Amino acid sequence: MDHDRKIMICWILAAVFSPVFGEENWKATVVKTIEALVGSCVVLPCTFTHPEGQLPNSRLRGIWHRNDDNNEMLYHEDETKIQDSFKDRTKLLGYLDDPRKPKFGPLKPAVEGKPYTVTCSIRHTCASHWPEITWSRGSKDDIIEVHKDINGGIWETESILAFIPEEKDDHTNLTCTAKFHGGKSSSTAFMLNVKRMENYNHIIISVVAVAATAVIFGLVCVLMVKKYKKRIQELQSRDGSQQPPNYKKDNDDNDA
Numbered sequence: 001m002d003h004d005r006k007i008m009i010c011w012i013l014a015a016v017f018s019p020v021f022g023e024e025n026w027k028a029t030v031v032k033t034i035e036a037l038v039g040s041c042v043v044l045p046c047t048f049t050h051p052e053g054q055l056p057n058s059r060l061r062g063i064w065h066r067n068d069d070n071n072e073m074l075y076h077e078d079e080t081k082i083q084d085s086f087k088d089r090t091k092l093l094g095y096l097d098d099p100r101k102p103k104f105g106p107l108k109p110a111v112e113g114k115p116y117t118v119t120c121s122i123r124h125t126c127a128s129h130w131p132e133i134t135w136s137r138g139s140k141d142d143i144i145e146v147h148k149d150i151n152g153g154i155w156e157t158e159s160i161l162a163f164i165p166e167e168k169d170d171h172t173n174l175t176c177t178a179k180f181h182g183g184k185s186s187s188t189a190f191m192l193n194v195k196r197m198e199n200y201n202h203i204i205i206s207v208v209a210v211a212a213t214a215v216i217f218g219l220v221c222v223l224m225v226k227k228y229k230k231r232i233q234e235l236q237s238r239d240g241s242q243q244p245p246n247y248k249k250d251n252d253d254n255d256a
Helices: 201-241 247-255
Strands: 011-013 027-030 046-049 064-066 069-075 116-124 132-135 143-151 154-163 172-179 185-192
Touching: 116 132, 116 172, 132 154
Parallel strands: none
Antiparallel strands: 027 046, 064 069, 116 154, 132 172, 143 154, 172 185
């Protein structure tokens, strides 16, 4: 085969076989066709289901081979079994057992009494059975779920939780759990820090008290000033209407 016409497969995702793969409950699902660019890389997605119970970790193997020839290996953990034309060109991605953990979107500060939203997402390869995302708080009415096709056999389920934080929510864990088809699940958590609303009541009360005191003091001062002026006017009026007793006699003596 001409080297320029070879499809360079540099990433392969989890094709699974095991000694019990032939049993009825074991099933692998792969894409039927996929377009790839010569000289580039391509991801070939594959998912599998298995009987209920604990997976035998030590017996799981991921293998890719041609459909018409099981012995023509495109990927195997034993590199000596890989066809020479595919050696150093293939690699297994994904997880045969433990699922990926969901990821939170950018976390914004939470403020007491104000609406708050947080996003949790998980990528997967099973479009027929979306992962179920649940939260440690909130109800279905508080949650919006979005499904995205990332392309290349990868999908993403995104869950958006909206709620109004309270003081009691400060320093509590918020957990997002993704449950996959087949029974496996994984969780991610973070500690929620709630910023309290500024309380200006004490400032307002102080200002009102000071203002009221100033008004009362001003009224008292005005009343005192008016009373003082009135008293002065009364004294002045009294002094002007009554002369000293010896005033006229003294003047008569001087005239003599």
